[in-house]
Amino acid sequence: MIARAAYPSSSLSRRAALTGLAAGAGALAVGAGTARAAAAAPDPTPGVMRLFDDPGFNFAGLLALGAAGMRASEVGEVLTAVNSINAAGLSEQTFSDTFRAWGDRLAAGRGGGHEETRRFRSLRAAQYYAQSLFYVLGTDHPEDEEAVYLAGRKAWDTFARLCTPAAVTARVPYGGTRLPVWFFRPDGPVEPRPTVILTNGSDGQNLDMWTYGVAAALDRGWNAVVYDGPGQGQLLFVEEIPFTTRWETVVRPVIDWLERRKDVDRSRIAITGLSMGGNLVARAAAFERRLAAVACMPGCVSPWLGFDEELRAIITPDKEETNRVWNEDVVPELPPQLAFTVKKRFEIFSAQALRQARRGIVLTDIWTPAQVAMGLDITNVVPRIKAPTLVLDYDFEEFYPGQPRQMYDLLRTRREYVKLTTATGAQLHCSPMAPQQHCDVVFDWLASVLRR
Numbered sequence: 001m002i003a004r005a006a007y008p009s010s011s012l013s014r015r016a017a018l019t020g021l022a023a024g025a026g027a028l029a030v031g032a033g034t035a036r037a038a039a040a041a042p043d044p045t046p047g048v049m050r051l052f053d054d055p056g057f058n059f060a061g062l063l064a065l066g067a068a069g070m071r072a073s074e075v076g077e078v079l080t081a082v083n084s085i086n087a088a089g090l091s092e093q094t095f096s097d098t099f100r101a102w103g104d105r106l107a108a109g110r111g112g113g114h115e116e117t118r119r120f121r122s123l124r125a126a127q128y129y130a131q132s133l134f135y136v137l138g139t140d141h142p143e144d145e146e147a148v149y150l151a152g153r154k155a156w157d158t159f160a161r162l163c164t165p166a167a168v169t170a171r172v173p174y175g176g177t178r179l180p181v182w183f184f185r186p187d188g189p190v191e192p193r194p195t196v197i198l199t200n201g202s203d204g205q206n207l208d209m210w211t212y213g214v215a216a217a218l219d220r221g222w223n224a225v226v227y228d229g230p231g232q233g234q235l236l237f238v239e240e241i242p243f244t245t246r247w248e249t250v251v252r253p254v255i256d257w258l259e260r261r262k263d264v265d266r267s268r269i270a271i272t273g274l275s276m277g278g279n280l281v282a283r284a285a286a287f288e289r290r291l292a293a294v295a296c297m298p299g300c301v302s303p304w305l306g307f308d309e310e311l312r313a314i315i316t317p318d319k320e321e322t323n324r325v326w327n328e329d330v331v332p333e334l335p336p337q338l339a340f341t342v343k344k345r346f347e348i349f350s351a352q353a354l355r356q357a358r359r360g361i362v363l364t365d366i367w368t369p370a371q372v373a374m375g376l377d378i379t380n381v382v383p384r385i386k387a388p389t390l391v392l393d394y395d396f397e398e399f400y401p402g403q404p405r406q407m408y409d410l411l412r413t414r415r416e417y418v419k420l421t422t423a424t425g426a427q428l429h430c431s432p433m434a435p436q437q438h439c440d441v442v443f444d445w446l447a448s449v450l451r452r
Contacts, residue, residue, distance in 0.1 A: 044396035044427055051082045052090055056341075059398070060095070063432040064131050070211040070435055071120050073127045077102060081128075092138025092340055100132035100148060107155055119162035123207060125155035130205040137347070137357050138340030145358055149237035156206045160184075172227070172257045174250060177241065180234050181254065182206070182226040184214050185263055192265035194450045195223040195258055197251065200232055201275025202243075202303070202348050212274050212297070212430070216439035220447065223264060227254055229280070231348045240351040245375035247280040248287035255290050268292050268450045272442060275399070275430055276303050278392075279376055282407065286384040293449040295442050297430065298400060299391035299407030302377040304370075306399040307345065315374075319367040326366045334362060349373055382407055388414040388449045390442065395419065395427035416445060 051061035061082055067073040081098050088094040106125035113121075129152030136145050160167035160182050168185070171178035185193070198213040200206070209226040217224035228234050229250040231243030244250065251271065258264045270293040273281030278296035285294040304312065314330065316322050334342065343357035349369030356363050363369070389411055393404035408417040418441055420426035426434035 041396075044422070049433070051079075052086065054090060055398075057090060057095060059428065059432060060131060060134060062428070063430075064099075064127060066431075066433040066435055067127055067207075067211045070215050072123050072207055072211045074124055077124065077128075092135040092337070093140065096132045096135040096139050096148075098132075099128045100136075100151075103127075103129035103132060103151060103155065107151065115162050119159055122155045122158040122162070123210065126152045126159060126205065126207040129155060130207060133205070134203060134344070135340075137343045138337070142343075142360050143358050146237050149233075152205060152207075153234065159207075159210075170257060172253045174229075174253050177235065177239060179250070179254065180228045181257065183258075183261075184218060184224045184226070186218050186221050186223075188221075190263045193221065193223050193263060194268040194270070194446075195225060195264045196446065197225045197227070197254060197258075197269065197271040199227075199229070199251075199271060199273040199277040199281050201273070201277040201280075202231065203344070204232075204275060204277075206233060208274065211435045212438060213272055213442075216443045220443060225254065225258065236348060236354070240354055242349050242351055242354070242369070243372060243376070245372060246283070248284045251281075251284040251288055251291075255288065259290075266290075270294070270446050270450060272297060272446075276300055276306075276376075278400075278404075278407075279303055279378060282382055282385060282389070283376075283378045285387050285389070286378070286381040289386060291387045293390075293446055294385065294387050295390040295392070295446065296404070296407060297392045297438070297442065298394060298397060299404035300400045301379050301382065301403045301407050301410070302374075303400075304373045304377065305403070307373070311342075315367060315370045322367045322370075323365055327364055331362050331364075379410065382410040383412045385411060386413055389416075390445045391415065391417045392438075392441070393417065393419040394429060394431060395422045396429075398429045400429075414449075418445075 045058055049062065050058060052058040061078065064073050065075065065078045068075045081102055085094045085098050103125045106121045106128065109121055129148055133145065133148045133152060136142060136148050163184065164187055165185060168183040170181045170183070172181050196213060196217050198209040200209060206226050214224040214226065230241045235241040255269060258269060259266050269291060271281045271284065271291050272295040274297050278298050279300035281294055282296050285291050314322060314326060339362050342362055346363050346366065346369045347354040347357050349372040350363065352365060353363035353369055391404050391408045405417065408415060420431050420434070420437065420441065424434065424437060426437050431438045
């Protein structure tokens with residue numbers, strides 16, 4: 001069922017739309033309302049935490065830098081890239097091209113050296129390709145999106161193959177396609193172990209799941225599963241399959257596959273969701289009773305509310321009128337950076353929007369993907385969750401402010417709310433500068449729930 005919001009009674013005027021969207025350009029990139037509140041609010045990234053003046057680019061840079069603690073980047077490599085980008089002039093072009101070159105440099109060295117060297121060079125290459133991938137639609141070669149994804153995927157697959165033991169790979173049936181699955185297990189005897197299904201968000205890549213869960217699970221002697229669902233990874237960038245509003249149908253076949261393995265304790269299968277994944281896994285847990293624990297990182301009740309309010313106001317119940325206003329009054333006046341952001345934010349919800357973005361075109365049908373985004377609202381299903389649930393929140397949560405507490409209040413099961421803070425450098429959406437702290441909190445809680 002499509003979620004509906006309260007719509008204005010009349011069409012949005014060109015002046016109202018453009019004034020609001022222009023004012024909210026930064027908010028579209030990093031979360032609703034952030035840019036406009038920035039002047040009055042405390043600085044979330046003071047001093048050396050400011051790699052780039054633009055908060056969206058800065059978040060991406062901090063995410064890459066923070067991953068160094070999990071060997072998914074190198075501090076010197078990231079800071080050298082940052083210096084190069086700033087020297088050339090910050091833009092989607094310079095950011096994407098610089099990090100792509102770093103990925104190419106590390107990927108070219110995969111053939112020689114010790115396996116451990118090749119393993120983590122490949123992981124770092126996957127990181128830098130992921131950074132490039134996020135901004136490639138804003139460059140003069142948006143058609144390279146699939147190629148950049150595939151380069152990062154090749155690096156990730158190399159890393160997974162060189163793990164000890166090597167990750168088990170599979171293709172799990174889902175609808176008319178198959179979900180790519182990577183099953184990581186600790187070295188040791190084959191015996192039933194707790195298993196964590198790691199769920200990405202709307203624009204993360206597989207390597208983020210290493211940083212935010214696989215390494216922590218293996219350190220504790222647990223299994224960890226990474227997978228691409230619709231709107232993610234291979235299904236999005238290669239097969240052009242956008243997000244579904246019924247994530248339980250995605251998780252169900254993954255659990256079916258796990259339950260057939262002798263090294264999985266069927267009574268201790270947990271799931272985590274990073275970024276918008278915090279919405280997806282909550283939806284899955286409301287309908288899939290085999291999950292023993294759920295961690296929403298952060299709690300996200302409605303991804304649609306993460307879009308700027310002026311953009312949301314453009315969407316009315318009338319598809320034809322909405323798209324007319326969008327194409328005649330709004331799109332012609334969009335500045336390049338905002339045009340990129342719109343392409344990026346909507347490609348995950350519509351194959352047509354993805355194809356147009358790769359041709360350098362702003363989507364012409366905004367109404368249809370908006371319905372998918374609105375359909376991800378889980379306000380009415382969160383109370384159905386039975387599994388113990390952890391809800392994370394963050395100081396300066398940019399994308400879903402207030403939603404973690406809202407989700408926590410809706411839960412009717414064993415629950416815990418934890419806020420990661422500026423005092424320990426764990427602020428911002430998903431704690432980009434503190435993934436080790438993040439994993440400590442999540443996996444200590446999981447251990448308390450999964451304990452026999």
